[in-house]
Amino acid sequence: MTDYPLPNVSYDLSGRVALVTGASSGLGRRFAEVIAASGAKVAVTARRQDRLEALAEQIRGAGGVAEPIALDMQDNESIMNCVAKAEAALGTIDILINNAGIPDAQRAHKMSLELIDAVFDTNLRGPYILSCEVARRLIAAKMPGRMVNISSVGGFNYNNNGAALYSITKSAIVRMTECLAVEWARFNINVNAIAPGAFSSEMMDGMLERMGDISQFFPRKRICDPAQMDSTLLYFLSPASEAVTGTYIKIDDGQGSR
Numbered sequence: 001m002t003d004y005p006l007p008n009v010s011y012d013l014s015g016r017v018a019l020v021t022g023a024s025s026g027l028g029r030r031f032a033e034v035i036a037a038s039g040a041k042v043a044v045t046a047r048r049q050d051r052l053e054a055l056a057e058q059i060r061g062a063g064g065v066a067e068p069i070a071l072d073m074q075d076n077e078s079i080m081n082c083v084a085k086a087e088a089a090l091g092t093i094d095i096l097i098n099n100a101g102i103p104d105a106q107r108a109h110k111m112s113l114e115l116i117d118a119v120f121d122t123n124l125r126g127p128y129i130l131s132c133e134v135a136r137r138l139i140a141a142k143m144p145g146r147m148v149n150i151s152s153v154g155g156f157n158y159n160n161n162g163a164a165l166y167s168i169t170k171s172a173i174v175r176m177t178e179c180l181a182v183e184w185a186r187f188n189i190n191v192n193a194i195a196p197g198a199f200s201s202e203m204m205d206g207m208l209e210r211m212g213d214i215s216q217f218f219p220r221k222r223i224c225d226p227a228q229m230d231s232t233l234l235y236f237l238s239p240a241s242e243a244v245t246g247t248y249i250k251i252d253d254g255q256g257s258r
Contacts, residue, residue: 011234014039017091019083019134021071021127022100024051026201027150030226031097031233036064038234040095043086045071065090073100073126074118083133094145095237096134098127098173101150104165116165123169128176131191135184144188148236149177151195153252170195174248181246190245192236197252199224218255228253 018035022028024046036042036059044052044059044066052068059066067089072078086093102122104111131147138145154163155170174193181191200223232249235241 009240011038011238016040016095017093018095019043019086019093020097020099021045024048027226028099029055031099034230036066041065041090043067043069043090045069045082047072074121079126079130080133092137092141092143093134094143096147098149104163107162108164119165119169124172131180135189138189139187146237147191149173149193151193151248153195153197153250178246185245193248194232195248195250197255199226220253224253
């Protein structure tokens with residue numbers, strides 16, 4: 001029988017290499033900071049290179065290791081190049097946080113084909129391609145890994161707010177999580193998801209601009225802070241969740257997305 005520590009919990013990510021998408025702001029920025037503070041080397045990726053450079057400098061200033069890499073989730077070549085650059089700079093990626101996403105913010109019948117493609121590519125197709133490329137390299141290196149996909153409670157509940165395609169893609173991210181977990185379990189690659197409710201971010205700022213202060217309809221009348229997801233993120237990356245794969249955790253502060 002394995003001699004596990006008591007308790008079997010540790011948030012030490014020393015020696016690990018992470019890639020975080022959508023790290024230039026909001027949830028992704030927080031995820032990158034938390035993972036770096038826990039000891040992992042972090043490739044911070046997004047489209048806005050200037051913001052990535054600033055984030056990398058901040059992480060380095062706090063004693064961490066970070067590599068800023070431009071990434072466009074709608075571009076196949078950009079995705080492949082990003083993984084190659086991250087591996088060359090930091091080593092084989094064994095933590096992937098699929099956080100990048102964009103809203104639709106339009107009624108389904110009014111969406112242009114260009115916007116439809118952008119939402120599908122950024123929210124679903126890109127994360128699928130990136131996950132497969134990271135897994136391929138892990139399998140070749142015979143290394144275990146952890147992947148955390150960021151879904152949304154909007155993937156489970158649609159309140160007719162002009163975000164139908166966003167809801168569809170975030171629901172699909174959960175199914176992607178379940179399927180890839182089954183496919184890669186024999187390689188010791190765990191794939192899980194977090195489905196946040198209303199958390200402070202640029203995307204949430206845009207929603208508040210369009211819809212007003214929706215927090216007043218929530219039981220606790222607040223928009224949550226990304227820091228309130230730290231423990232869930234680190235749980236999925238820690239030894240404590242070694243046997244947990246193919247599942248998701250909703251974090252919605254009792255906001256009613258049931």
